[in-house]
Amino acid sequence: MEKYSVAMIGLGVMGANLLLNLERNGFSGVGFDINADSVTKFLEGPGKGKKVTGASSWSEVAEKLEKPRKVFILVPAGKPVDSVLGELSAVLEKGDVIVECGNSHYPDTERREAELSAKGFNFTGMGISGGEEGALWGPSMMPGGPREGYDRLAPSLEKIAAQVEDGPCVTYLGPGGAGHYTKMVHNGIEYGDMQLIAEAYDLLKRLGGLSNEELADVFGEWNQGELESFLIEITARIFQQKDEDGGYVVDKIMDTAAMKGTGTWTVQDAYGMAVPIPTIAAAVDARVISAMRGQRLAAAKSIPADVQPKPAADKKAWIDAVRAALYCAKTCSYAQGYAMLRTASEQHDWNLPFGEIARIWKGGCIIRARFLGSIQEAYRRDADLPNLLLDPFFKDELAGRMSAWRQVVVEGVKSGVPLPAMGGSLAYYDAYRTERLPANLVQAQRDLFGAHTYERLDREGSFHTHWN
Numbered sequence: 001m002e003k004y005s006v007a008m009i010g011l012g013v014m015g016a017n018l019l020l021n022l023e024r025n026g027f028s029g030v031g032f033d034i035n036a037d038s039v040t041k042f043l044e045g046p047g048k049g050k051k052v053t054g055a056s057s058w059s060e061v062a063e064k065l066e067k068p069r070k071v072f073i074l075v076p077a078g079k080p081v082d083s084v085l086g087e088l089s090a091v092l093e094k095g096d097v098i099v100e101c102g103n104s105h106y107p108d109t110e111r112r113e114a115e116l117s118a119k120g121f122n123f124t125g126m127g128i129s130g131g132e133e134g135a136l137w138g139p140s141m142m143p144g145g146p147r148e149g150y151d152r153l154a155p156s157l158e159k160i161a162a163q164v165e166d167g168p169c170v171t172y173l174g175p176g177g178a179g180h181y182t183k184m185v186h187n188g189i190e191y192g193d194m195q196l197i198a199e200a201y202d203l204l205k206r207l208g209g210l211s212n213e214e215l216a217d218v219f220g221e222w223n224q225g226e227l228e229s230f231l232i233e234i235t236a237r238i239f240q241q242k243d244e245d246g247g248y249v250v251d252k253i254m255d256t257a258a259m260k261g262t263g264t265w266t267v268q269d270a271y272g273m274a275v276p277i278p279t280i281a282a283a284v285d286a287r288v289i290s291a292m293r294g295q296r297l298a299a300a301k302s303i304p305a306d307v308q309p310k311p312a313a314d315k316k317a318w319i320d321a322v323r324a325a326l327y328c329a330k331t332c333s334y335a336q337g338y339a340m341l342r343t344a345s346e347q348h349d350w351n352l353p354f355g356e357i358a359r360i361w362k363g364g365c366i367i368r369a370r371f372l373g374s375i376q377e378a379y380r381r382d383a384d385l386p387n388l389l390l391d392p393f394f395k396d397e398l399a400g401r402m403s404a405w406r407q408v409v410v411e412g413v414k415s416g417v418p419l420p421a422m423g424g425s426l427a428y429y430d431a432y433r434t435e436r437l438p439a440n441l442v443q444a445q446r447d448l449f450g451a452h453t454y455e456r457l458d459r460e461g462s463f464h465t466h467w468n
């Protein structure tokens with residue numbers, strides 16, 4: 001029987017595209033799906049004429065593979081993954097490699113890795129970013145698990161990944177759930193970026209008076225400079241898209257943002273470790289508030305506006321100020337995401353390669369951006385950087401834009417334009433660099449009502465006052 005290099009379990013769009021990517025790069029494949037129709041459709045459709053075959057049972061998947069077997073799984077996160085793993089462990093052998101590529105929650109990945117390694121399998125939990133196009137033409141991939149499993153997968157992963165000037169957008173991230181953790185933080189950062197861009201849009205439209213054509217031009221121009229990124233590029237494209245009736249699609253889309261949960265996981269995990277990520281948290285909150293449309297519509301009628309948007313006097317200067325504010329706020333958002341990665345890496349003993357993470361995010365993924373090259377440089381200068389805001393390059397970049405950033409947030413506040421992420425970033429920046437915060441008062445209050453004690457600046461130890 002002819003043997004194939006890899007198997008793909010789950011032939012939805014992502015799985016099918018990743019299998020086609022593997023095949024195009026010289027890795028013949030077996031496609032399998034619990035829905036037999038999906039296998040037929042794949043083989044008669046995009047798989048036609050390619051070095052791919054189907055399987056009609058789990059044992060056939062195993063029989064058709066070269067040993068040690070390499071099996072990719074791309075099914076919805078949660079129970080479907082556990083059920084596939086149960087089936088596979090019955091037909092695979094010790095030493096076989098299983099790579100699970102969904103948006104799985106990293107504690108699940110850690111559990112699965114422990115269970116499967118006890119049975120002698122090499123289990124890799126790998127986050128993939130880049131959507132359907134990325135899966136087909138080159139995604140960014142974030143694998144974690146045993147090193148041996150990665151080494152077996154590396155030849156195929158390095159070929160199918162997006163390529164940037166300094167290599168393929170994949171690297172070994174660490175044991176256990178390191179890969180899915182990194183993907184989770186990637187998604188938190190993705191939420192932050194999207195919310196910041198949305199706030200910039202609101203400021204340009206409501207206070208700058210920009211039309212959709214002008215917005216397309218502005219985002220197109222921003223994409224030529226320091227903000228160059230996939231999300232800025234698609235934003236420019238979105239403002240150009242018209243409907244059959246000639247109107248702009250963007251104006252017809254309901255203002256309720258959905259989400260599948262990875263942003264919420266990011267915030268929950270950050271709180272669990274006591275790492276502040278206000279910009280990313282604001283992005284999650286903003287989606288939740290947007291989804292409370294019924295309440296918002298009623299409140300808009302019952303709570304009269306106390307201010308009206310105040311149009312900017314100088315449109316060009318306003319656009320430049322918003323651009324500066326977006327850059328600063330974005331930097332703070334990445335500083336928060338990286339601070340999270342750093343703390344998690346220490347707590348889980350993952351030894352995450354921060355500079356390499358910036359490098360593999362430079363291509364293929366949703367947050368790919370020129371800016372990530374500067375983060376890579378920052379970690380090249382200092383691999384132990386406690387916070388990106390302390391890097392000399394970013395310090396200078398922000399210093400030159402501070403007055404514009406403050407002005408943008410002030411104008412937003414004066415006009416009643418909500419800026420949870422831009423404002424959250426600014427508060428993070430100010431708090432992070434403030435020598436004396438008002439937390440002394442919070443400590444005094446805690447001690448007064450609950451005898452929780454406090455530390456002093458002038459003496460060592462733990463103190464309690466009998467407050468009058």
Ligand code: 6PG
Pocket residue numbers: 103128129130131187190258259260261262263365366
């Ligand atoms: C990616 C994305 C992707 C994610 C979508 C939708 O990196 O390709 O992060 O994995 O599923 O962006 O996420 P939400 O539905 O939560 O917005």
